[in-house]
């Protein structure tokens with residue numbers, strides 16, 4: 568067999584092997600777009616006695632999640648698959664996290680961000696399981712690093728939602 572045919576066959580096998588992983592990457596790519604838009608909305612709409620901390624925290628979150636987008640998309644391409652979604656509207660439809668809405672209190676924004684964070688962590692666990700099953704250590708590594716970003720954000724949000732801190736309530 569020629570080296571070209573061997574290369575094509577190897578690439579085809581890789582594509583088949585990683586087929587179960589790609590939906591996880593696509594879903595988290597879509598989620599990252601929505602979470603970025605949400606975090607920026609919270610950043611802009613923050614108000615109240617904790618304004619400075621929350622305003623800055625949500626901008627940090629937005630930057631962190633934005634930093635995951637390129638790697639998630641390029642991982643799909645590395646595995647030999649296309650990214651059919653081109654429009655932001657399609658990203659929103661493919662996402663499993665909830666898009667935020669205007670007019671919320673700070674607690675509602677924090678609770679919404681926290682619920683989305685927990686959902687992404689659960690899905691990234693599933694993604695790591697799928698990538699492990701597909702013998703795809705590169706994707707395992709991607710999600711193992713990214714889940715820690717979301718676990719840390721979940722921790723921040725969980726603590727910010729604590730009551731009876733003795734300072735503000």
Ligand SMILES: [Fe+2]
Nearest residue numbers: 610611622626
């Ligand atoms: Fe800003």
